[in-house]
Amino acid sequence: MLAFIWAEDSQHGIGYQGQLPWHMPADMKFFKETTMGNTIVAGSKTFATFKRPLPKRKNIVLTSQDAQNFPADVIVCHSVEEVLAQYKQNPDQKMFILGGAQLFRDFLPYATDLYRTTIEHEFEIDTYMPEVDYSHFILSDFVEGEVDEKNHYPYHFEHYTRVEPQE
Ligand SMILES: NC(=O)c1ccc[n+]([C@@H]2O[C@H](COP(=O)([O-])OP(=O)(O)OC[C@H]3O[C@@H](n4cnc5c(N)ncnc54)[C@H](OP(=O)(O)O)[C@@H]3O)[C@@H](O)[C@H]2O)c1
Numbered sequence: 001m002l003a004f005i006w007a008e009d010s011q012h013g014i015g016y017q018g019q020l021p022w023h024m025p026a027d028m029k030f031f032k033e034t035t036m037g038n039t040i041v042a043g044s045k046t047f048a049t050f051k052r053p054l055p056k057r058k059n060i061v062l063t064s065q066d067a068q069n070f071p072a073d074v075i076v077c078h079s080v081e082e083v084l085a086q087y088k089q090n091p092d093q094k095m096f097i098l099g100g101a102q103l104f105r106d107f108l109p110y111a112t113d114l115y116r117t118t119i120e121h122e123f124e125i126d127t128y129m130p131e132v133d134y135s136h137f138i139l140s141d142f143v144e145g146e147v148d149e150k151n152h153y154p155y156h157f158e159h160y161t162r163v164e165p166q167e
Pocket residue numbers: 005006007008013014015016017018019020021042043044045046047049062063064065077078079080098099100101102103106127
């Protein structure tokens with residue numbers, strides 16, 4: 001499985017000033033549980049938002065920078081093809097593309113699954129999710145999130161699965 005996992009607001013916004021535009025612990029928990037034990041792939045700017053490689057996951061970063069700029073336990077890739085080669089080495093693995101926008105654009109033809117969290121609110125945004133043609137996917141799971149004192153906005157989780165063979 002080569003999956004996307006992301007959260008977007010009601011305008012498909014995903015980022016603001018290099019960070020997530022919201023604080024939604026329930027989505028962080030979902031992200032952690034879904035990616036744990038698997039491979040994660042981040043663009044260098046998204047990777048920079050983590051203080052360190054995410055524990056108990058194989059961390060891949062996509063960058064044009066020298067590998068020495070990243071921690072030793074991170075796999076540094078310099079092209080989409082290099083990441084896909086990592087995936088093809090073991091297609092039974094679960095590989096999650098974490099973003100940002102350029103990675104979502106570049107990997108979309110290869111994505112088998114999409115894990116989308118929608119936060120039903122309009123935030124201040126400077127980074128958007130590229131357009132996804134959902135007609136290539138079926139909705140295989142939908143869960144309404146619980147609004148509480150820590151998660152202030154209505155939100156829901158969706159899992160889409162590709163209906164035709166990916167590239
Ligand atoms: N809501 C969400 O689920 C979510 C998910 C992810 C990110 N975000 C947000 O989105 C923002 C960051 O996203 P972003 O789109 O600005 O940046 P990004 O995709 O995380 O990082 C961009 C960088 O990735 C590297 N890169 C991308 N494609 C490459 C390629 N084909 N070959 C080599 N290197 C490549 C380049 O790094 P170098 O410059 O090092 O060469 C590029 O500058 C932040 O605000 C973050 O919080 C939100």
